[in-house]
Amino acid sequence: MDLTNVAVFVQAVRLGSLSAASKHLGLAPMASSRRLAALAEELGRRLLHRTTRALSMTTDGALFLAHAEAMLCRRGRPRGAGGAFGRCDGGAAGQRGRSGDPRTARGSGMTPTLAQMLEGVPETRPGCRLLWEAGIRIGPRIELGQGPYGARRRIDILGGAFRGGPGLEDLHxxxxxxxxxxxxxxxxxxxxxxxxxxxxxxxxxxLTLRNRVLIDERPGMARYALSHVSVLAPERPWAWLSRRIIVGTLTPRRPAFDAVVIRTFEVALP
Known part of the structure; x- marks a missing residue:
């Protein structure tokens, strides 16, 4: 990182003016402006709010200031920096910001950017495997009337059968x-x-199942019907189902049958 760019930022904050900072550092105002822009681009943050009459720090600028002062103290001030940064012999500025990389949040008091947090973390795409599929017989709709959140109804579950997916033949x-x-x-x-x-x-x-489904089938849109399934399994060998994220699909079989088909899938990491 160019220390002169850092000095431009610190002096602009201390003097309240980019032109005053330029004069203090012996730089042309346009050069100072370019240096400030380069620093902001390198950090991935906007450091200052600037108008024709005023200059103020952004939140990120305020977080970076102490680290910038410490950098100048540790590495030596560029030409014209003078003593405007405070003491460097163990004073407040010298005690802040132990990281040599100002883009690092730890030790600098800065908030990391999304790109920094994602860097080095491999993208993990969960997969799914079929757990079981079920045909469930259902009763007629029982309308319960309008409630504060919409129309309510109940459909009784009359019975049915299920079978496990590949490798889960005992789950039936x-x-x-x-x-x-x-x-x-x-x-x-x-x-x-x-x-x-x-x-x-x-x-x-x-096994006790709770199946919460969201169905969106408005006109002109493809039907969306997915569920989150939770399992309460009292004992082995199926207790592990209570410790998994399970999603499901729901397909009605009316008018052919008074039934629905449900397929459930374990969400698993590769």
Whole structure:
């Protein structure tokens, strides 16, 4: 980093004027302006608010000031810098900003940019694997009337069956009757479903599922229907399902059947 650029910034702040800073440092005003712009570009931050009559620091400028002073103290002041930066022999300026790189947040008091935070972090794209697919028989719609957040209804869950995906052949069984799907038609046209029901595997273990679905199928748009599924598994071997992020799809089978098809997927890192 060019220390003269840093000195232009510090002097402009101290003197309240870029022209005064230019005169103090023996630079042409245009050269000082270019140096200030170069510093801001290097840091990826706007340091000063400038008008024809006034100059003030931005929040990032205020955070950078102490570090800039410390840099000049540690590395030697450029021509014309003088003693306007305060003491460098252990004073306040000399105690701030231990990092040699002003773009580093740690030790400088600066807020890192998004680019700095992302640098060196590999992009991770989660994948999905099929956990189970289910056919669930449902009852007629029961309208519950208008509520403060939209029209409400309930659909009873009458039963059904499910089977596990590849490698999960032991995860199969029946959907128990007695659950229900409570629905809300929001004013913006989106429908929310909140279904609570149980499934049973052959050895008798019962898993409680909560399936919260968001459906957006407004005219002229492709249907969007995805859900977040939470599992309450009481014991092995399926307790791990309670510790996973599970998403699902929902496809109605009416009018052919009074049923819906649900497929669930584990969200997994590569």
């Amino acid at each position: 069984g029946r959907v128990l009757p007695g659950g229900a799907d409570r629905q809300l038609d929001r004013p913006d046209g989106v429908r929310e479903l909140d279904a609570l029901y149980d499934i049973e595997v052959p050895e008798g273990t019962v």
